[in-house]
Amino acid sequence: MRCFFHAPTTGINWRRAENKNNSASGYGVLLSKNQHRESTILEGYFKQLGMSGEELQTAVQDFKTKRATQAKEKEKETSYQNAQQEIVRLKAQVLYCIVS
Incomplete structure (x- = not known):
């Protein structure tokens, strides 16, 4: 069909x-x-x-600030984890060179 x-x-x-x-x-x-x-x-x-208009503006600004801070913290955590993985990789490479 x-x-x-x-x-x-x-x-x-x-x-x-x-x-x-x-x-x-x-x-x-x-x-x-x-x-x-x-x-x-x-x-x-x-x-x-x-809520008044000013309170609303303050709440929105606080939310945006908190969201930006959380994004920066997440980026720092990711960078830290990547650095830790690189350290482990380099240690393994050094140990392999020593043993070989």
Whole structure:
């Protein structure tokens, strides 16, 4: 049994739709509207919780700072583990040279 997929072509100007989707201005406007909508929703939610705008800004800044600090700590830990592995590898190489 063979299955074929036929894309609907009637009533749609694919090239014009593609240009609209790919245009930087159209995408930028859409992205801007979406971000504005998200921030409005979040603002309303936090206002319901009793947070002021300043408290919200402080909370967001604290979160970003904490996230950046955690990323730096993870990077340090990874570097430390890589250094430890390199030390083990070099010790093994030195021991092999001594024994040989």
